[in-house]
Amino acid sequence: MMTHGRAPVHTVYGGAHLFRADAAQKLGGLALRALEAYAPDASAFAGALGFPGGDDEAFATAVYRQVLEKLRREPVEDLRIDFEDGYGVRSEGEEDGHAEAAAREVARGLGLGSLPPMLGIRVKALTPELCGRSLRTLDLFLSTLxxxxxxxxxxxxxxxxxxxxxxxxxxxxxxxxxxxxRGLGLQAGAVGLEIMVETPEAVVGPDGSLAARRLCAAGRGRCAAVHFGPYDYTASLGIMAAHQRLDHPACEAARELLQVALAGTGIRLSDGPTNVLPVPVHRVGGAAAGAAAGAVTEGATLTEAQVEENRGAVHGAWRLHAGQVRRALTQGITQGWDLHPAQLPARYGAVYAFYLEGVPAAGERLRNFLDRAAQATRVGVVFDDAATGQGLLGFFLRGVAAGAFTEAEALRWSTLTPEELRSQSFARIVGARR
Known part of the structure; x- marks a missing residue:
């Protein structure tokens, strides 16, 4: 059985025909250019995302600095080389060539140390029509790699x-x-798998049971994550295209059922993408103004009204994306998809703001709880019991895992020892303190 390891805050999907060994660095560069063009300082970024606490200059600056540092150091946490929707339908020979070329680029990136921390490929569905093509791509890619x-x-x-x-x-x-x-001499279980849930049948089985757990069990210990595909899912329910969105009530219901199905398994649930992309509506010389061009160049070639309209379009998409990331976090879903490099600032900004703004209250509640030896306590109007204690501990663990703050900062704010934090068990902490 494979170990599931680090939990990324996102997965970036990109067409296999476009993948290169330095893809993560290039995506980070484009994200930084978008940030420079449309949010050149902390105040502009906070205003664009509209996160709570954004009017606090120190808070906004802390979030902005962390986003900049992240985009420079590790812009992509998890990358999926896509042979499905992001790739399209191509000739047999063309897909063969792209499978081999992408594998060679992965090998080159492995040697250069330029790959993101997590990586994988998305093959085509194993339907009767596509099964042969899907498995051939998998074979060619792995064999070449x-x-x-x-x-x-x-x-x-x-x-x-x-x-x-x-x-x-x-x-x-x-x-x-x-x-x-076996054929390639790899260790058994070396390759993990992820399941995409994009149909009602993958949420609720014909007998009314939760289908996702059976699907994961069929992975025989390899399943690391389930990814929710909201647009195929809503389409399969007959929801018209104009109303297919990540926060549609049908998607909310599906995510809740998936969370129940996966509870206690250690298998991650990833939310889907925001499909409104932060791209400008006006272009300069055929090139996108903004993500591919800086504010100075844009201002020199577009009217002031066009520049402002571009800024409004990008800010609107950022705010939508950040809001959907935040919604997922409040529901306990810490991972989602990104489809465009200019979405990365909003992703990281929303994640960091969510955890940083919650630190004062979470720290006070946890300290108060521990000081009273885990008896039920009240801070303000909030009543805490032992179950809440585990949730407060989880907040700090997830904040560290997401990169919102360091372990040292979590220890200072929570007053836990390193051993207590790493135990990941509130009951164990309380038992040891008695």
């Missing part, structure tokens, strides 16, 4: 299977992975 690296794989490498509707599809992928691992 293993040959180029003398058997090395990126740490935590996964294969994402889209449009899963039955356990048999997951079992077929596992069978293929087992055969490839």
């Amino acid at each position: 293993v040959e180029a690296t003398s058997g090395a794989l990126p740490m935590g490498f996964v294969v994402t299977l889209p449009k899963v509707s039955a356990p048999g599809q997951v079992e077929a992928l596992v069978d293929a992975l087992e055969a490839l691992e």
Whole structure:
């Protein structure tokens, strides 16, 4: 059984035909250019995202600095090389060539140390029409990669299977992975898998039971995450395109059922993408103004009204994206998709603001709780009991994992010891303090 390791705050999807060894660095560069063009300082960024506390200059500056540092140091946490929707339908020979080329680029990135911390590929669905093509791409990619690296794989490498509707599809992928691992001399279980839930059948089974747990069980210990695909899902329910959105009530219901199905399994749930992209409406010489062009160049070639309209479009998309990231975090879903480099500032800004703004209250409640030896307590009008204590501890653990603050900062704010924080168990902390 594979270990699920680090939990990323996002997964970035990009077409396999575009992947290069330095893709993460290029995406980070484009994200920084978008930030420079449309939010050149902390005040502008806070105003664009509209996060609570944004009118506090020190708070806004702290968030902005962390976003800048993140985009320079590690702009992408998890990248999926896409042979499905982000790639499209191509000739057999063309997809063969792209599978091999992408694998060689991964091998090159592995040697250069330029790959993001987590990486994988998304193959086509294992439907009768696409199964052969999907498994051939998987075979070509893994065979080429293993040959180029003398058997090395990126740490935590996964294969994402889209449009899963039955356990048999997951079992077929596992069978293929087992055969490839044997044939290529890889350790058994070296390749993990992820399941994409994009149909009602993958949420609720024909007998009324929660289907996602059975789908994950079919992965025979390889399943690291379930990714929710909101647009295929809403389309399958007959919801018209104009009303298909990430926060549609039908999506809310599906996510809640998926959370229940995955509770206690250690398998992550990832939210889907915001499909309104932060791109300008006016262009300069055929190139996008903003994400691909700085504010100075834009101002020199566009009218003042056009520049302002571009800024409004990007800020509106950022605010929508940040709001949907925040909604997911309040619901306990800490991962989502990003589709465009200019979405990265909003993703990280929303994540960091969420955790940093919650530190004072969470720290006070946890300290008060521990000071009274975990008896039920009240801070202000909020009543806390032992179950809440685990949630408060989880807040600090998730904040550290998301990069919103360091472990040292979490220890200072919570008054925990390193051993207590790393225990991840509130009951154990209380028991040791008695």
